[in-house]
Structures are given as structure tokens and as C-alpha cells.
Amino acid sequence: MGIILPKLISDGMVLQRNAEVRIRGRADEPVTLTFLGNRYHADPDWSGNWEIYLYNLPPGGPYTMQINEISIKDVFIGDVWLCSGQSNMQIPMSRVKHMYPEEMNLLILTSVSSQCPNASISMRPRTAWTVDNGPQLILILSRIFQQWVISSQNAFTSAIRSPSD
Numbered sequence: 001m002g003i004i005l006p007k008l009i010s011d012g013m014v015l016q017r018n019a020e021v022r023i024r025g026r027a028d029e030p031v032t033l034t035f036l037g038n039r040y041h042a043d044p045d046w047s048g049n050w051e052i053y054l055y056n057l058p059p060g061g062p063y064t065m066q067i068n069e070i071s072i073k074d075v076f077i078g079d080v081w082l083c084s085g086q087s088n089m090q091i092p093m094s095r096v097k098h099m100y101p102e103e104m105n106l107l108i109l110t111s112v113s114s115q116c117p118n119a120s121i122s123m124r125p126r127t128a129w130t131v132d133n134g135p136q137l138i139l140i141l142s143r144i145f146q147q148w149v150i151s152s153q154n155a156f157t158s159a160i161r162s163p164s165d
Helices: 093-099 143-152
Strands: 014-016 021-027 031-035 038-042 049-054 060-067 070-078
Touching (some): 021 031, 038 049
Parallel strands (some): 014 070
Antiparallel strands (some): 031 038, 031 060
């Protein structure tokens, strides 16, 4: 088995700053995680699950995280936002882009969507996060979420990232 990581733990991931962050996976061997000059150790339980907690990470990046022989590159620490809703989130930027041309250049990644919660999403085979700086991807972003991001930028610098399928 070696080490199996959730697909969210991959190149380009964003970890929440100044919070408790759980890094987990499955393994049939002891796990050593090296990040920001610190080493952490975990032994898998009887079913192969392991976890390591990181605390109070300062904003920044890109960094490299090493989990045994696996290198995870371009790790950023910042703010992670999950936005959802119903009809209040349905106006996409494509319908109002002419009103907000200066806001069409945010860093965006593709998103995962589902009609219902999926408990197994974290253990799907690993795939890479992908970056798209172009305006095509922002066109599907909710205008309400977009406005929240813009207003939040007064308090801190932000990047928006979400995992790809």
C-alpha cells in the first residue's frame, strides 16, 4: 500500500492560516511529515489511518511538504473559503461581467460540485490542482461570492483555490 493521500493533499493545495490543520491519509508504515522546517511523526492505526495536526501556520508560500517519499509542491498558506447556497448564489459572473471588468482577473481554480455530500471524495485517486488566470473560469463564479472576495480583500490579500475533479 505505501502511503495513500486524499486528493486534496496535492501540489498547489492551500492550508488555512492561523488554524489547526489536519493532514491525514492511509499507510502501512510509519509516517514522517516535514514542513516549514519541522518534522512530525505518526503511526497508522490498525486500519491504516494516520493523521498529523499542524498549528498556527503563518500566511505565505509556495512551500514544499514532504510526507515520507512524497513531495507536495507549491503549498500555500492563507484563507480557504467554501461557499454554497441556492438561488442566492446562482447569478454567475458571465451575466454581469460587463459591469465588473476590473474584477475579472482573480486567481481561480476549477471546483468540485455535487448534488449531495460525498464522504469518499477525500480518498479518490490523487489529481493535481490546476491554475487558470484567465477570465473564462471566473465566468462561472457566483457574483455574490465574487463580491464577498472583493470586499474581503480590504482586510487581507487573497487567492481563491478549490480542488479539481
